Amino acid sequence: MRLSPAVRLSEYFMPTLRETPSEAEIVSHRLMLRAGMIRQESAGIYSWLPTGYRVLRKIEQIVRDEMDRIGCHEVLMPTIQSADLWRKSGRYEDYGKEMLRITDRHEREMLYGPTNEEMITDIVAEHIKSYKDLPRMMYHIQWKFRDEVRPRFGVMRGREFLMKDAYSFDISPEAGRISYNKQFVAYLRLYARMGLKAIPMAADTGPIGGDMSHEFIILAETGESQVWCNTDLLELDLLNMDIDHRNAEQMSDVIGKVTSYYAATDEMHDEAKYQAEVPADKQMTARGVEVGHIFFFGDKYSAPMNAKVQTADGSFAPVQSGSYGVGVSRLVGAIIEACHDDNGIVWPEEVAPFKVGLINLRVGDEACDAACEDFYAKLQAAGVDVMYDDRDMRAGVKFADMDLIGLPWQVVIGPKGVANGIVELKSRKTGEKEELSPEAALAKLVG
RNA sequence: CGGGGCGUAGCGCAGCCUGGUAGCGCAUCUGCUUUGGGAGCAGAGGGCCGUUGGUUCGAAUCCAGCCGCCCCGACCA
Known part of the structure; x- marks a missing residue:
């Protein structure tokens, strides 16, 4: 589960x-x-x-x-039921063509349950x-x-x-x-x-x-x-x-x-x-x-x-x-x-496939990779669902994909931010972006 | 089940009318240059043109059947 x-x-x-x-x-x-x-x-x-x-x-x-x-x-x-069961309730005939009827190798009448x-x-x-x-x-x-x-x-x-x-x-x-x-x-x-x-x-x-x-x-x-x-x-x-x-x-x-x-x-x-x-x-x-x-x-x-x-x-x-x-x-x-x-x-948080999408803007940049890996590990340790976009692709593609799949929170980490000790936290729902220290961003996401 | 439409490269489409060796954009692969909101240049690969039959010297293209899928309506978690 x-x-x-x-x-x-x-x-x-x-x-x-x-x-x-x-x-x-x-x-x-x-x-x-x-x-x-x-x-x-x-x-x-x-x-x-x-x-x-x-x-x-x-x-x-x-x-x-x-x-x-x-x-x-x-x-x-089970998904497969016996026709006999449905004959008892009288629904076998009533249900009509909506019911998928099948026959097994012994010519027994079965059906794929509609309910x-x-x-x-x-x-x-x-x-x-x-x-x-x-x-x-x-x-x-x-x-x-x-x-x-x-x-x-x-x-x-x-x-x-x-x-x-x-x-x-x-x-x-x-x-x-x-x-x-x-x-x-x-x-x-x-x-x-x-x-x-x-x-x-x-x-x-x-x-x-x-x-x-x-x-x-x-x-x-x-x-x-x-x-x-x-x-x-x-x-x-x-x-x-x-x-x-x-x-x-x-x-x-x-x-x-x-x-x-x-x-x-x-x-x-x-x-x-x-x-x-x-x-x-x-x-x-x-x-x-x-x-x-x-x-x-x-x-x-x-x-x-x-x-x-x-x-x-x-x-x-x-x-x-x-x-x-x-x-x-x-x-x-x-x-x-x-x-x-x-x-x-724009997923509601409870049903989103992941709570957080972490975007690495410059895969291959040592400092940027390290900052992302660190953030990724900390989110996991805190039990937060996270999808880490570590693909070596252009920023625009990553932003577009992340918006498309609709995770509630996006954390954007790029070389400029890393140099200044900040990450960007974006709410998918409101579109609001905040520049925060990694610690502050993490605190918001874990809460 | 009634009405309408569509099947051509992974996706989006053109070509069909007027038959003559199948094309575009995106994606993919290679190289170089790029790199904070779907990059640029150069090159490459990839198709039983849904399927079966017919017409024809020749069919993606014309004709018929079949299959699949979508949309509108009547019905359903």
């Missing part, structure tokens, strides 16, 4: 492109290709190259942290027999395949994609709401930690009904759906609300507050309600990208799949479930959509 803390660009694989490959239309796709993060293998299917893969893993890790925090435990289910409700329900059915074993929550982070008619926008809508899907199991719908709320709170936190403003919006619950489905949408010009919301919602400091997930009442209050503001995608938008509830100066309409979807569906799968537990009075009841998805690979693109400028990507 651990990411290597430091790399030298002279030995790293990061094939940056000066020109944009012609297939890429939207900004995140263009930048991911130009930054050498991914390579397309087939429509909607990508290889993840070193920098791209690092970002993917950083996002995964944030998701893990937040799942662990609410007592949701990681498992790993895992059936499998996790089957696991629970076998092992959970009593209401005393509930509640339980589990998740996994696994590749999914949905044979979209038209994959597009790079990793934002691939056919193969990495998803975190969590599942909750409770004895009653009331208990189910508590699990749902825990996930809701975890979602608020995990997106905030990635530097994103993800807005929870009521989603269509379909035949189940009720108010227990939300989509999490981040705002981006190239988003696929139109959204309307109250700007007050964007001001909430979600990370510092300090919610105790063991306190059901407090969680419920917080979620009540967050969901009290008007926020809707086009499929749920009610113009009259919007005009009535949201003051004119707080109205905002924008484009959004769905980066998560949570859903309570009761016994939809547990009933047909016979996942029952014995209750306190000795009778049997199907477990009550919900599922909670985060599009992990989609988030890589979505974050770039929300965080870039004309020169390239």
